[in-house]
Amino acid sequence: MKNNEFTPKLLTLLKEGISKKQITKDVIAGIIVGIVALPLAIAFAIASGVSPEKGLITAVIAGLTISALSGSRVQIGGPTGAFIVIVYGIVQTHGIGGLTIATFMAGFLIIGLGLARLGNYLKFIPYPLIVGFTSGIAIIIFSSQMKDFFGLEMGEVPADFIEKWRAYFLNFQRINWIAFSIAVGTVLISLNFNKITSKIPGSIVAISLSTIAVYFFELPVETIETKFGEIPNQISLPTFPNIDFATIQQLIQPAIAIALLGSIESLLSAVVADGMMGGRHRSNMELVAQGTANIFSGLFGGIPATGAIARTATNIKNGGRTPISGIVHAIVLLLIMLLFAPVAKLIPLSCLAGILVVVAWHMGEWHHFKALLKSNRMDVIVLLTTFFLTVFFDLIIAIEVGMILSSFIFMKRMSESTSIQNAMSYFKTEDENGERLFDEEIPEIPKGVLIYEINGPLFFGASQKFQEVIKDLKQEPEILILRVRHVPFIDATGINRLKEIYKYLQSHGTTIIISGANDEIKREFLKMKVYEDLGKHNICDNIDDALKKAKDTINEKK
Numbered sequence: 001m002k003n004n005e006f007t008p009k010l011l012t013l014l015k016e017g018i019s020k021k022q023i024t025k026d027v028i029a030g031i032i033v034g035i036v037a038l039p040l041a042i043a044f045a046i047a048s049g050v051s052p053e054k055g056l057i058t059a060v061i062a063g064l065t066i067s068a069l070s071g072s073r074v075q076i077g078g079p080t081g082a083f084i085v086i087v088y089g090i091v092q093t094h095g096i097g098g099l100t101i102a103t104f105m106a107g108f109l110i111i112g113l114g115l116a117r118l119g120n121y122l123k124f125i126p127y128p129l130i131v132g133f134t135s136g137i138a139i140i141i142f143s144s145q146m147k148d149f150f151g152l153e154m155g156e157v158p159a160d161f162i163e164k165w166r167a168y169f170l171n172f173q174r175i176n177w178i179a180f181s182i183a184v185g186t187v188l189i190s191l192n193f194n195k196i197t198s199k200i201p202g203s204i205v206a207i208s209l210s211t212i213a214v215y216f217f218e219l220p221v222e223t224i225e226t227k228f229g230e231i232p233n234q235i236s237l238p239t240f241p242n243i244d245f246a247t248i249q250q251l252i253q254p255a256i257a258i259a260l261l262g263s264i265e266s267l268l269s270a271v272v273a274d275g276m277m278g279g280r281h282r283s284n285m286e287l288v289a290q291g292t293a294n295i296f297s298g299l300f301g302g303i304p305a306t307g308a309i310a311r312t313a314t315n316i317k318n319g320g321r322t323p324i325s326g327i328v329h330a331i332v333l334l335l336i337m338l339l340f341a342p343v344a345k346l347i348p349l350s351c352l353a354g355i356l357v358v359v360a361w362h363m364g365e366w367h368h369f370k371a372l373l374k375s376n377r378m379d380v381i382v383l384l385t386t387f388f389l390t391v392f393f394d395l396i397i398a399i400e401v402g403m404i405l406s407s408f409i410f411m412k413r414m415s416e417s418t419s420i421q422n423a424m425s426y427f428k429t430e431d432e433n434g435e436r437l438f439d440e441e442i443p444e445i446p447k448g449v450l451i452y453e454i455n456g457p458l459f460f461g462a463s464q465k466f467q468e469v470i471k472d473l474k475q476e477p478e479i480l481i482l483r484v485r486h487v488p489f490i491d492a493t494g495i496n497r498l499k500e501i502y503k504y505l506q507s508h509g510t511t512i513i514i515s516g517a518n519d520e521i522k523r524e525f526l527k528m529k530v531y532e533d534l535g536k537h538n539i540c541d542n543i544d545d546a547l548k549k550a551k552d553t554i555n556e557k558k
Helices: 009-016 020-047 052-069 081-115 127-144 146-150 161-170 177-195 202-217 224-228 245-277 283-299 309-317 324-344 349-364 366-372 377-392 395-417 460-471 492-507 519-527 530-534 543-557
Strands: 419-422 449-455 479-486 511-515
Touching: 009 052, 020 052, 020 081, 020 202, 020 224, 020 309, 020 324, 020 349, 052 283, 052 324, 081 127, 081 245, 081 283, 081 349, 081 395, 127 146, 127 161, 127 349, 127 366, 127 377, 127 395, 146 161, 146 177, 146 349, 161 377, 177 202, 177 349, 202 349, 224 349, 245 283, 245 309, 245 395, 309 324, 366 377, 377 395, 395 460, 419 460, 449 460, 449 543, 460 492, 479 543, 492 511, 492 530, 511 543, 519 530
Parallel strands: 449 479, 479 511
Antiparallel strands: 419 449
């Protein structure tokens, strides 16, 4: 398995052989996914504050690269709704050129995460945090589409969430009822057309009907052409961005934001795909593929890309089982761009707004949000903190604070699971019938010896409790045996606390003996020079040796 860690799934499958029947299924699935991806690529680009062709370029270039190099059999890559918030903010602050460079830089960061084998660790991000920022992004996407959804005649929409809605209400009397009707019709068709047939995406039907209606009846609504002009039907040659140290300093934070979110979403998509088809993706190779895709997207002037959960699910449901379907999906989008760009420019923006409203609805996963509100209080705090920070402040701040908060909560729970208690009561010599009750044969405990047992990891979160318990001893024995047989690991803070306690008790005439340390703890003791401080002879393998050492030490003092 280790040898295949950085091998693309496509290469593995080609070596194993792919049947003609499966290739046929993959081609059909790829065509369907390509058609589904068309309106989404355009809509995500426009919502992100860039021209529509950049979404198509990203879907083609990044989608092809991800499928060719992916660590997943069925991953479909391209622009996604999660990036709208980040991309829009970067464009407003640094312009299109800054976005291109940030995307390019993020690609190398994602590859670095993969090569450092951090793919397995990114999957441990807390679920309440993921639901929190995902639901927050859904609210932001929904909010950003209200101008086009209602066809409001107003200026630029403010970036701030509250100011955005204030501007909507102030201009609501300027609603374009035709645009609003198209948007509502798009939502209804997109949500319900699968009841008629699941072979044709509802969004494509909505786009086709609304575009035909607008063109033939010359309906007074804003279209891609009226706002952006012509959609280029070609992909320009790659251009290496001009990057210097000052540019890196300026754009490193946006690049990290893209890398972090892209990595999380791509691995989430791969995990969902594994659950749907019973596969197993290669996390680190997936990150290398995603990073490479973003580098190429940046070179061709595209926007950030990642694994798209909805399109990947569509791929699986339609029979896609190999990366061939993803490659076909990219080729289909390229052909549409080359042949039908003059038609795509006629799509009304209110129709795309309706599609994004549906995307936001599905993205929110509100049933999960509602269920989490009934869970542990700490999880609710992480969920709501991440959600509100995403909506009212910034996605990256939300993720950062959410991760820090989750880490503190985890440390609190871990520290609570670690107990330090007097173990003398464990060593009863007789039961009520006079019979010995040893779960292990313990010699008689000498007078002046006190035994404390630690259960759980002795890390920085629990070390303060450890120090307080030991320093609050009601009696200061000649010998204190610390039994650590149930301590799986100890960190530098725990060792430092142990040294402090040793010095404190030594000054009061008490000797510490360690009993039952496992090999990992012994290695840490060796690294941190605990043997030199406590004395190697005071670190025993078991309680028998520890008690024998205690007796010898007491006799020596006499």
